[in-house]
Amino acid sequence: MSNTIKFLDLNTTHAQVRGALDDAWVQAIETSGFIGGKNVDLFEAEFAAYCDADHCIGVGNGTDALELILDALGIGAGDEVIVPANTFIATAEAVARVGATPVFVDVDPTTALITGANIAPALTAATKAVMAVHLYGQTVNMDDVLAVCDPAGVKVIEDSAQGHGATWRGRRAGSMGIAAGFSFYPGKNLGALGDGGAVTTNDADLAEAIRSRANHGRSLNSKYEHDVLGRNSRLDGFQASALRIKLAELDRWNEGRRNAAELYRKNLPASFVPYVEMEDARSVYHLFVVRTTVVPRDVVGEGLVAEGIQWGIHYPIPCHTQTPFRADVVPSIPVSEEQSVQIMSLPMHPHLTPAEVERVCAVLAAIEADHAGSQS
Numbered sequence: 001m002s003n004t005i006k007f008l009d010l011n012t013t014h015a016q017v018r019g020a021l022d023d024a025w026v027q028a029i030e031t032s033g034f035i036g037g038k039n040v041d042l043f044e045a046e047f048a049a050y051c052d053a054d055h056c057i058g059v060g061n062g063t064d065a066l067e068l069i070l071d072a073l074g075i076g077a078g079d080e081v082i083v084p085a086n087t088f089i090a091t092a093e094a095v096a097r098v099g100a101t102p103v104f105v106d107v108d109p110t111t112a113l114i115t116g117a118n119i120a121p122a123l124t125a126a127t128k129a130v131m132a133v134h135l136y137g138q139t140v141n142m143d144d145v146l147a148v149c150d151p152a153g154v155k156v157i158e159d160s161a162q163g164h165g166a167t168w169r170g171r172r173a174g175s176m177g178i179a180a181g182f183s184f185y186p187g188k189n190l191g192a193l194g195d196g197g198a199v200t201t202n203d204a205d206l207a208e209a210i211r212s213r214a215n216h217g218r219s220l221n222s223k224y225e226h227d228v229l230g231r232n233s234r235l236d237g238f239q240a241s242a243l244r245i246k247l248a249e250l251d252r253w254n255e256g257r258r259n260a261a262e263l264y265r266k267n268l269p270a271s272f273v274p275y276v277e278m279e280d281a282r283s284v285y286h287l288f289v290v291r292t293t294v295v296p297r298d299v300v301g302e303g304l305v306a307e308g309i310q311w312g313i314h315y316p317i318p319c320h321t322q323t324p325f326r327a328d329v330v331p332s333i334p335v336s337e338e339q340s341v342q343i344m345s346l347p348m349h350p351h352l353t354p355a356e357v358e359r360v361c362a363v364l365a366a367i368e369a370d371h372a373g374s375q376s
């Protein structure tokens with residue numbers, strides 16, 4: 001359909017850097033630089049610098065990044081890790097995979113993010129860490145979260161899978177907690193051409209422990225000695241070169257997302273309520289999520305699809321009600337549960353044009369008016 005408005009437009013993203021990506025692929029084949037090597041080293045240095053972090057370790061994907069951080073911190077059976085109920089399941093999966101217990105807490109209704117007030121009542125003697133998820137591209141209020149966690153000796157791990165380039169009071173996502181996990185899943189703000197991920201941290205010992213664990217627990221000084229039980233979770237050389245090419249464009253692409261978000265905020269009809277961008281945060285709008293407060297979501301969705309407008313839901317089933325976690329659960333997590341039936345992710349990518357944003361808003365306005373008409 002020619003008037004389709006795409007939810008995500010990777011074709012345009014890749015067309016903008018296509019020549020360089022093609023060259024990188026040829027170079028990977030010609031040099032056999034598949035695992036490790038120059039491009040991985042350079043990407044790690046460049047991404048650490050981009051995040052204002054001292055260290056970056058390329059890994060296989062964002063879930064592994066989180067799991068490796070938890071494992072290297074010695075978190076496992078008998079430990080509790082606080083996780084927002086409104087997140088992608090990988091945040092909780094990583095916790096459960098190291099043998100620890102995810103303790104789900106609610107999020108702030110205006111931002112959909114975890115806060116100190118959500119965390120404080122859930123702290124116990126067994127709490128070892130909090131997963132601070134920079135959801136939808138906006139960092140959590142890190143000062144608030146750290147103020148609750150630091151005195152309790154609880155580590156703050158940033159889940160920055162959706163936060164490449166976001167800042168809190170001028171500090172980059174990936175530089176504020178004990179460590180951060182990033183995903184380079186293709187649809188992320190910084191996406192590879194396949195799976196990929198990274199950990200950033202300012203802690204040299206932790207960086208070393210993670211690098212070893214991601215490479216079969218190999219001693220960093222000896223190819224044949226393995227100091228700890230590790231695994232294989234490495235970033236490919238080709239993915240690293242693609243990420244280097246795309247990292248150079250990331251700020252420009254994030255700016256494109258911010259411009260689209262600003263226009264949405266100006267044009268959205270009243271019953272579609274976007275999450276607040278906090279004064280001290282600079283979101284990179286991985287997603288643009290609104291709550292439909294009057295018209296049922298399936299009605300809105302049908303209306304959008306009829307006009308060729310793609311949309312999504314992040315996430316329709318709160319994490320604590322997913323099958324693997326249900327048994328452990330806690331009574332009710334009201335904000336996450338209520339909002340999970342209202343939220344809709346509208347088209348959001350760096351190349352969305354003002355005309356497209358305006359058309360999405362005009363279609364939403366027509367849906368709102370039709371619904372009001374049908375109720376009267």
Ligand SMILES: Cc1ncc(COP(=O)(O)O)c(C=O)c1O
Nearest residue numbers: 061062063088090091161183185
């Ligand atoms: C918030 C969040 N955490 C973790 C992940 C996991 O990343 P990956 O898919 O690269 O394993 C994702 C990716 O979808 C995510 O959105």
